[in-house]
Amino acid sequence: MPKSVKIVRRPAGEAPEWVRDEWIGLTLPLADKRLLGMAVEEVLTRKPGYSVGYLVYVGSALEALNAKSPEVAQWWRANTPHMMDADATFHFDEASCQPDTPAITALLGLLRRMGFVR
Known part of the structure; x- marks a missing residue:
């Protein structure tokens, strides 16, 4: 099971x-590995x-x-104060994520070396 995901496409959402x-x-650690x-x-809008x-x-x-774009991190804090609880989670849609698992990472490395993916 992946421990993190890399965001590879614009996530779905209202922002x-x-x-x-x-x-x-960005590579983000998962709150739930499933x-x-x-x-x-x-x-x-909730x-x-x-x-x-x-x-x-x-x-x-x-x-x-915040490390990449402090202005955008601040946008989230200002526009979603209800999401700032310690246990709150963002849900990133599957299409925007590349799970970081050893098998997938190895396969992507091979496909890159073969010129099939960038």
Whole structure:
């Protein structure tokens, strides 16, 4: 099971695209190592929905984001104060994530060397 995910595409969600784009390239530790299909709540409007993806503690995610883009990390803090509890999690949709597992990492390394992926 993966211990972290790398964000490889813009995550789904209500935040502006320029905000969501800043997650791309970050590796985030998982709060739960399983791929989960679950009821979710949009972070701005709190509209209910359903998504398959990975859970990351908000604190860990914002710490990583702050190192890349302090302005965007601050945007999250200012616009989602209800998400700042110690046990709160962000849900990153499966399509935006690349799980970090030894087998997948080894396979991707091989495919890169063969020129099939960048």
